[in-house]
Amino acid sequence: xxxxxYIEFNGTxxxxxxxxxxxxxxxxxxxxxxxxxxxxxxxxxxxxxxVYIKDDEWFKKLPEKxxxxxxxxxxxxxxxxxxxxxxxxxxSDDLNGLTxxxxxxxx
Amino acid sequence: MIKxxxxxxxxxxxxxxxxxxxxxxxxxCEIVDNLDKIGxxxxxxxPDKPIxxxxxxxxxxxxxxxxxxxxxxxxxxxxxxLSDRVQELKNExxxxxxxxxxxKEFETPNIVIAGGVGSFEPRKFPTKSAEKxxxxxxxxxxxxxxxxxxxxVVIFGGGDSALDWAIELSNSSKxxxxxxxxxxxxxxxxxxxxxxxxxxxxxxxxxxYSIKDVKGNGSLESVEIKxxxxxxxxxxxxxVLGFFGLIMQLGPIxxxxxxxxxxxxxxxxxxxxxxxxxxxxxxxxxxxxxKLKLILSGFHEGALAAxxxxxxxxxxxxxxxxxxxASSTIKDRLGVKE
Numbered sequence: 487x488x489x490x491x492y493i494e495f496n497g498t499x500x501x502x503x504x505x506x507x508x509x510x511x512x513x514x515x516x517x518x519x520x521x522x523x524x525x526x527x528x529x530x531x532x533x534x535x536x537v538y539i540k541d542d543e544w545f546k547k548l549p550e551k552x553x554x555x556x557x558x559x560x561x562x563x564x565x566x567x568x569x570x571x572x573x574x575x576x577x578s579d580d581l582n583g584l585t586x587x588x589x590x591x592x593x
Numbered sequence: 594m595i596k597x598x599x600x601x602x603x604x605x606x607x608x609x610x611x612x613x614x615x616x617x618x619x620x621x622c623e624i625v626d627n628l629d630k631i632g633x634x635x636x637x638x639x640p641d642k643p644i645x646x647x648x649x650x651x652x653x654x655x656x657x658x659x660x661x662x663x664x665x666x667x668x669x670x671x672x673x674x675l676s677d678r679v680q681e682l683k684n685e686x687x688x689x690x691x692x693x694x695x696x697k698e699f700e701t702p703n704i705v706i707a708g709g710v711g712s713f714e715p716r717k718f719p720t721k722s723a724e725k726x727x728x729x730x731x732x733x734x735x736x737x738x739x740x741x742x743x744x745x746v747v748i749f750g751g752g753d754s755a756l757d758w759a760i761e762l763s764n765s766s767k768x769x770x771x772x773x774x775x776x777x778x779x780x781x782x783x784x785x786x787x788x789x790x791x792x793x794x795x796x797x798x799x800x801x802y803s804i805k806d807v808k809g810n811g812s813l814e815s816v817e818i819k820x821x822x823x824x825x826x827x828x829x830x831x832x833v834l835g836f837f838g839l840i841m842q843l844g845p846i847x848x849x850x851x852x853x854x855x856x857x858x859x860x861x862x863x864x865x866x867x868x869x870x871x872x873x874x875x876x877x878x879x880x881x882x883x884k885l886k887l888i889l890s891g892f893h894e895g896a897l898a899a900x901x902x903x904x905x906x907x908x909x910x911x912x913x914x915x916x917x918x919a920s921s922t923i924k925d926r927l928g929v930k931e
Contacts, residue, residue: 525710525841525856527877527886531638532710532841557778560751561838563719564803565773566821593716593840 488582492537494521495590504577510586511535511572521588528573530554534592535572536562544584548575563593595672597623598906599703599899600691602679602846605633606888607876608707609662611895616669617923618899620906623699624671627678627712632659634709634877635888637839648889658888668928678712679704682849682872687905689871702905705898706867706874707891710856712844716837718749722807723833730813731833741766745829747816749804750836751776756783758834763790769797769828771804771818802826807833846878854880864901865894871905873898 490513492500504513514522514535523534530552536559539545545568555574559565572586599615601608604626615622630636635644635655643652653661674697681692682704691699715733717723723731735758742765748755751772756779759770770787777784791798805819807830816833819825843856852859852868857880860866865873875894877886884890903912917923 523856526634526638531634533838534840556774556776557752560773560778561716561840590719593719 488577488579488584490577490581491583491585492519492521493585493587495588504581506578508577509573510537510575510577510581510584513577514572521592522572523592524573530558530571530573533558533562533571536565536589536592537570537572537586538566538589539568539570539584540587541585542568545570547580548584563589563591594698594700595623596700597621598701599623599705599902600625600679600689600699600701601705601707602626603633603707603709603876603878604628604631604673604675605707605709605876605891606635606658606662607709607891607895608633608705609659609666610892611705611707611875611899612669612671613662613666614896614899615902616666616671616926617917618903618912619922619926620899620902622671622705623674623701625674625677625679625693625697627676627694629676631663631673631675632656635659637713644888646887646889668926678844680845684869687871702871703902704872705895705902706846706858706872706878707876707895708846708874708878710841710843710877711846712842713839714842714844716835716840718804718807718833718835720804720806723804726807726809726813726833730809730831731807731835733835735834738762741832744831745769746832746834747771747828747830748834748836751778752836752838753779753783754836755779755834756787758836759796760786760790763796768795769799769830771799771802773801773803775800797828799826804833804835863897865898866901873901 487503490502490504500519502513502517511524525534526532555571559569598620599622601622601624604624612622636659640656641654643654678694680694683690688700689704741762745767746762747769748759749771759768762768790796802818802820806817808815815827816830817827858867858874860874860879862881865875867874875898876891
């Protein structure tokens, strides 16, 4: 279990306890947190669960991107070097305290 | 005006198998899809990716699955209306009048929405200023490449479309290719070619930049790009092209008075009818307790929705359950000779 903080583009904060094994994306969807669409349902084929990891320490701590994630991020709205697809971030105790920021929109 | 028993919106696997089930029970249907090819997400997003959870098929690609489904419904000769989109629905005397973007009209008692997560549209630039030039000098697809002759063209993107067009247009236009990172996801041969064209100064290649603004006075004059650290550059541009793949949009479906839960349509699990009589929803676009977004679930949903359609298409007949192994009527419909 990990406490994940989701911050919408307008600054609204949400916190959710997400069970180990779920993705950060699923944590948002199951808790009705707006700002993550996840059109494809977690298949790394739509780039609508895009988040920024603004804390550099956290960004480095996350599991490395698999092949294809950056390709998909090319298509996301305003991708940056700290961008991730939240469907690829699988929750474990290690992620307790992670904060993700949502982009202005998911397109 | 085409009269039919069912209009299916969406030619993905779920829509195709629903068509098969309609054919089996003796109903006619017309299938509309806004892509230019049959197969939906399977063909657009993962034609080459293997799928491992189709019952009794240990492994097949999106393209193979699509081809097999097309083969399976061949005996019924259903019409496909591709590169078109259902725009308007109107109910008159328990019939739905359906109008498409290209002006086709259908009259039908049943509509099956098998629309995946909506229709595929090109992803556009996030910059507001680009909207003014949309379709004129800011383009997301190319219909006539001769308009770029001797012009300055700035292309954004790192996939095959961006690379292929940069290579193609470099013969007759001044091409700048802008991409947000150093790696490209296009085919290795194209990436190699782009690097050669950049080395010999045929094209300008700018990486780690993205679009900031487009500028012009009536007609487009330049595009401003920015790096993540805030540096910006202005490039002269007659045309700006963006290739960021496709996004799924719910589109007109949201306007039809259907109950919606986020981007999905709640249905009952008896026949997958929505809150509107004669409108069914199956596949990724429908939702109900326990819903799984699997192709196999879509097949089941399509089979039951087809029986739901029977009631409205043949109000005076009783639907009789039959197996394909045993029924001579079904074998006739399939054109099977024994």
